Amino acid sequence: MGMLIQLLTAPLLPMRLAVWAAQRALDEATDEYYDPAPVYAALAELARMLEDGEIDQATFDRQEDELLDRLDEIALFRQDPRRDPGGQTQ
Numbered sequence: 001m002g003m004l005i006q007l008l009t010a011p012l013l014p015m016r017l018a019v020w021a022a023q024r025a026l027d028e029a030t031d032e033y034y035d036p037a038p039v040y041a042a043l044a045e046l047a048r049m050l051e052d053g054e055i056d057q058a059t060f061d062r063q064e065d066e067l068l069d070r071l072d073e074i075a076l077f078r079q080d081p082r083r084d085p086g087g088q089t090q
Contacts, residue, residue, distance in 0.1 A: 036074050041066050 043064065050060040 034077050036071060036076050037065055039070050039074065 014045055046055075046060060046067065049055045050057070055063075
């Protein structure tokens with residue numbers, strides 16, 4: 001019976017492979033988008049720019065608020081109870 005199922009579903013293999021590849025790409029993009037490390041690096045760079053006088057306090061405050069909002073978004077995404085430990089949404 002297993003051989004018959006494999007034979008009958010063989011034409012769907014390229015489509016299943018494409019769906020699998022697309023899902024892996026989406027997972028990778030999601031992991032990259034919700035990685036807090038670049039946001040922390042941007043905050044550090046922003047603080048350095050303020051200390052070096054490259055930007056003024058108002059610019060620093062505005063950009064810092066944007067980065068902190070981004071960190072809040074990342075934290076909310078990571079706390080979503082519908083996500084399993086592997087990072088997949090159920």
